[in-house]
Amino acid sequence: MDALYLTLLQQFFAGAFLCNSVPHLVAGLQGRKFPSPFSIPATIGYSSALTNVLWGLINAVAGLLLLSAAPVTVGLNAGCISALLGAASTGIFVAKHFGRVTAGGR
Numbered sequence: 001m002d003a004l005y006l007t008l009l010q011q012f013f014a015g016a017f018l019c020n021s022v023p024h025l026v027a028g029l030q031g032r033k034f035p036s037p038f039s040i041p042a043t044i045g046y047s048s049a050l051t052n053v054l055w056g057l058i059n060a061v062a063g064l065l066l067l068s069a070a071p072v073t074v075g076l077n078a079g080c081i082s083a084l085l086g087a088a089s090t091g092i093f094v095a096k097h098f099g100r101v102t103a104g105g106r
Contacts, residue, residue, distance in 0.1 A: 009082075011086070028052030035047065036052055
């Protein structure tokens with residue numbers, strides 16, 4: 001795989017991991033339960049605040065490690081757009097999924 005595409009892929013997933021860390025950290029730091037991959041059923045049931053803080057931190061570390069391997073320069077460039085697309089796609093998915101979960105629609 002071409003080095004440019006690998007870098008763009010790393011930046012995309014950096015944005016995705018960093019975006020996914022936010023709701024877990026926010027819920028956990030507020031002491032609220034929130035769905036996580038460790039809940040039963042996974043991503044639908046609720047996990048403890050501590051589980052969400054830990055999951056949020058794991059996502060944040062993964063995103064930061066990817067950014068350190070493939071730094072993003074803020075501006076109108078391929079790397080920044082790739083990271084923003086990763087964050088946007090994850091954000092849209094998470095908003096729709098957890099909107100249904102919290103409304104009881106699974």
